[in-house]
Amino acid sequence: MDNQAFEMHGESIRSPSKGKEWPKKEEERKGSWSLMKVFLVCLLACVITTAIGVLTLSLVYVNNTAFLRNTGDGGEGAPAPKPDENSVDIKFQFLNHLTKSKVHNYPGGEIQWARFRNDVNEYQSDEEMEFGKSINNHRSKMTFGTLRIKSKGLRAPHWHFNANEHGYMLQGTAWVGVIGADDSVVTTYNVTAGQVVFFPRNTVHWIKNVGSEDCVFLLFFTTHEELQTLDVDDAFFSTPEDIAARALKPQGGVNFIRTFKKQAEDQAVNLPPNLDELVQNANYVQSPDNLVWQYFYNLKGSAEHPFPGGIFQWARYRRNTTGLNETEKIFSESLNKHENTLTLATLRIFSNGLGQPHFHFNANEMGYVISGCGQAGVILSGVTANFNIGIGDVIFFPVGTQHYLKSVCDEDLLLILAYSTGNQLETLRMNSYFHGTADHILAQLFFKKQDEFQKFPKPAKK
Secondary structure (H helix, E strand, O other), X not given: OOOHHHHHHHHHOOOHHHOOOOOOHHHHHHHHHHHHXXXXXXXXXXXXXXXXXXXXXXXXXXXXXXXHHHHOOOOOOOOOOOHHHOOOOHHHHOEEEHHHOOOEEEOOEEXXXXXXXXXXXXXXXXXXXXXXXXXXXXXXXXXXXXXXXXXXXXXXXXXXXXXXXXXXXXXXXXXXXXXXXOOOOOEEEEEEOOOEEEEOOOOEEEEEEOXXXXXXXXXXXXXXXXXXXXXXXXXXXXXXXXXXXXXXXXOOHHHXXXXXXXXXXXXXXXXXXXXXXXXXXXXXXXXXXXXXXXXXXXXXXXXXXXXXXXXXXXXXXXXXXXXXXXXXXXXXXXXXXXXXXXXXXXXXXXXXXXXXXXXXXXXXXXXXXXXXXXXEEEEEOOEEEEEEEOOOEEEEEOOOOEEEEEEOOOOOEEEEEEEOOOOOOOEEXXXXXXXXXXXXXXXXXXXXXXXXXXXXXXXXXX
């Protein structure tokens, strides 16, 4: 071998039977120098490795420090975003201008969305993305959409894997069908403007426009993730032909199945140009009330709940059913027995009226402005936003956040609201918690004399 150190040791060691043989001085010096070279090479390698390591750590530290400065993360949780640190106005966490969103066109109508998207490239603007991220980050269990169906158009039979659906009919006349689990009765009913529909998760349902004008639905879905939906025609064409034939057992078997042709255009909202040739006998049957009211509520015909400045009407679960008629009780029980349902309401605030600051213990709130114009305000920990709202705007108030609504037009401000609870809504208003706090506590908090708090009138008892 060429390794001099190895040779040195090999020549210095002899078998005990031959006795000891000491190395010569010249060989000793040569061996020592070889060891020195090995040592110096190792030392140099260590120095180079250490230098590279220190340089790498320094670069990582500098980059991380810059990142922490930019994000404001000092190890104690991310602070609330400030308007001057974010190019998008903070109000868009709570406001979506739905009229500016993408219109999804179909042969029989159109859909627009205020929702979260996994692919950020699918948002139309930074403001729309801010709203989508907000409802997802707050785990809102809410997505909103508008559905417009042309006369004779059909929202194809479909179901949702991950959400219940609650709808308010804003305009028109429609015939609705709902199919539940095995052996359940198919429920069909007619619905007109001002009424509410309810489709539990995974129930097959459809909406057929049976009027002469477009029908418009304002829809709320109980998910803050992307809505997962399957239309019946897509399920049919995705099923192997022989499997579909064996399941449906048509005359002609698989050959008949092969006569079905998938349309090039998405038929989510369907309206064939030759509809009159295809359909000769359409019956719009109304099921019995005990079935219909599991999925329907006549909101416009329900009791009005006035407050100073406006009126509420509710489609909700009630623990105390006193004052409810039999059909209203059916709807109340239906909401409560299904998981993750919503409470719906119409809120009318008179001109210059105020829905005073309040917050909800057990629900996020989402709303759509039907008519009028107003001002909204919301307060979170470290975040305050006040903004104007008008027709077509969607608003969102996370659970526990104090918020208010004010009408600022000559006409009333009218909204449809949804709350993410199927239980009775729990709310606390500013005048209630202010007067519920001892006056000496308020005096200490606000640096004002105790007797001055007598100037606030106490809220009237319900």
